[in-house]
Amino acid sequence: MGVYDCCIIGTGPAGISAALNLKIHNKDFLWFGTKNLSDKVVKAEKIRNYPGIPEASGETLQAAFRAHIDEMGIGITEAMVNSILPMGDHYAVIAGPDFYETKTVILTTGVAQTGTLPGESEYLGRGVSYCATCDGGLYRGKTIAVVCGNRRFEHEVRYLSELAAKIYYFPLYKDPGAFADNVEVRKDRPVSVGGGFRVTGITLRGGETLPVDGTFFLRDSISLGSLLPKLETEDGHIAVNRGMETNLEGVFAAGDCTGRPYQYAKAVGEGNVAAHGVIEYLDRKAAGKTEA
């Protein structure tokens, strides 16, 4: 497997726009996210400010996006990206157990619905994990907590239940599905993760601490600090210039993750600018100069 021209992280409107433009320009790219595209598209009741599709429902807009992507023959790699590592003049993108190399990255991850819990970042890699496939094996026969933001990750919880002796499960959504007997579905909310060198417990809103060997957070997005360390942020959003360039060479960002207004048209416009930024960047690199 060679080095891709670009990896796009996120399948919302910003990612869709970036993918369409890279495809038109025949770039060799991978696009990470979900075939469902984005909950924030599907869940909109009535959209009145998207040009060309008056009074659309989220489902109508999603179907239009899907048809466009399919018609262009663009594939989606259904995986959450857990981290992006600088590798000198390119980047490594880690998605579950897989590793990809890319010259550029476009971040279109949207805004995180929930913040990280106290202790979460501190214990990352020492009992806190974002990836059941990568780290599940470490908890064979152990007791873990799983905090899950979206029903679509339930298969990961079922996978973990085949390994762990006991799971305290905290679904942050309504009507969770059925699980094996070793999964205790909890209605209360966790407020922090704590321990010594490694995680030893998860504390609930009422003050009770459940003893656990590890905690998995399965969310629609990973905190920016964990995804790509040294990425500059401003008020919780990725800092970009008008060309959608971040402070890291070859890394662009677009959509809600760069700031307000949180709107489809802004996301689509920024995705377009980021894709053109990538195309120009690759041209400059190929011509042997990184400065404009």
Ligand SMILES: Cc1cc2nc3c(=O)[nH]c(=O)nc-3n(C[C@H](O)[C@H](O)[C@H](O)COP(=O)(O)OP(=O)(O)OC[C@H]3O[C@@H](n4cnc5c(N)ncnc54)[C@H](O)[C@@H]3O)c2cc1C
């Ligand atoms: C109920 C509702 C109604 C709305 N109505 C309107 C409206 O009428 N008009 C309007 O203009 N806007 C509306 N919005 C706002 C609009 O939905 C957002 O502005 C838009 O979806 C932003 O697009 P985006 O591509 O930046 O991010 P998102 O749509 O949030 O997409 C981000 C995608 O990236 C994925 N992702 C994140 N991290 C990773 C990772 N590490 N690896 C892989 N994938 C990842 C997520 O799962 C998600 O699929 C509404 C939002 C909601 C919630």
